[in-house]
Amino acid sequence: MHELSIAQSILAGTRTALTPYPGARVERVRVAVGELTAIEPELLRFAWEALLDGTPDAGCVLDVEWRPARQSCPACGVPRQRPEHGWLMVCEECGGALRIEGGQELDLLQVSFVLPDDEEDADGTDR
Ligand SMILES: [Zn+2]
Known part of the structure; x- marks a missing residue:
């Protein structure tokens, strides 16, 4: 399952982010x-x-921000409105080939955790 290996790499990145905070429990x-990563957000969650079940971090919430790919015309320099779930073949204005931007993201944005001492909320990454 594609999403399981993605979840494992997200977890590995999370652990790396929490290296300075031993014993921290991940909350979110x-x-x-x-869009172009071929990841299904529901399957990823x-x-x-499943990955965290039975571990101290079980119940940690995974928030998935969906980033659609965009199309724009290099000649006209303007973004073009894509049909939902579809692609434009050429620029409506000049007939030129369109450029695809974005949609390749797989980024760890933020890790929220609780320290064992004070159970106070803290953030491992910048907002
Ligand atoms: Zn154009």
């Missing part, structure tokens, strides 16, 4: 997932839950 992880 926010990731950006691009499911894989995440």
